[in-house]
Amino acid sequence: MEGKKRENPHLMEDRIRTLKDWLSQIQESKEGKKGRIISICNQKGGVGKTVTAINLSAFLAAYRQRTLLIDLDPQGHCGLGLGIDVDSLDRSIYDTFLNGTGNLTETILSVKPHLDILPANIELAALETELVNDSHRTTKLVDRLQSIKHLYEYIIIDCPPSIGLLTINALVASRMVIIPIQSSFFSLHGFERILETVGTLMETLSLDIKVYLLLTLFEGRLRESWIVREKVKSAFGKHLLHSVIRKTTRLNEATRRGISILEYEPRSMGCYDYHQLAKEIMEIE
Ligand SMILES: Nc1ncnc2c1ncn2[C@@H]1O[C@H](COP(=O)(O)OP(=O)(O)OP(=O)(O)O)[C@@H](O)[C@H]1O
Ligand SMILES: [Mg+2]
16 A cells, blocks of 8 residues: 555655664674674565575675575565575574584575575574574574684675564674665655664664665666656765666566576576675775
């Protein structure tokens, strides 16, 4: 029903102002030394987090960067999107969280040269309740990654569409967060809360996180896409990545077939867009 209502432009200006304040605080934080751990976060669903996590990882791997893709979403879409039967896994990231570092390497699966995945499935949904009395519950992931992060040039974390314990664990472990924003007025609602969360975490836990925004599902034929791009660009400047991910059915098809766009349709515009993104990320990090 979103399409029936028009976003009030003044409300949007206010929202952008609030977000800009958060970003300026984030930018002031000092450089961290956590390695290249990048979370893909937005509590809004369906904005392209998983497609970005899968295809960015695939391109980094194609550049011979050893990459680990971590699925932190109980939906298990990263595994599914890479052709893994996540419902029949012997072990998943859920065991990693609960059982310590011992079996982490046993849980990691090799997808192709330079690309590994730490898959998830529905079991992960129980974690929040199970860890409720654990005083180290927000640092589980960062602790578990200590023993393996030297094995990888990049670790990409796909977050669920909520800001609960899993997303907090991802942010605590990360040096960079990429927030995919669907190129529509309504998407601005989506990243307000996550920026607040990032800001609060930084204040309370002294985290160093670089924040970048990525426009996704961009439709060049729609004026709305261009307006949102201009608004976000003028408000956030260098926090907005130059790369833009356009809407294309090829990306949808590749995910459904369980392969990256690089393997599915190397000459498609989806392939071009994620290639550009990977190059931009490698330049930043
Ligand atoms: N650039 C794109 N062009 C066309 N379809 C896309 C694009 N990006 C994502 N999609 C499709 O949109 C849907 C949502 O994408 P995706 O699963 O990556 O979003 P998400 O943010 O991870 O969702 P969730 O919050 O549920 O995890 C999927 O069907 C996906 O194939
Ligand atoms: Mg997803």
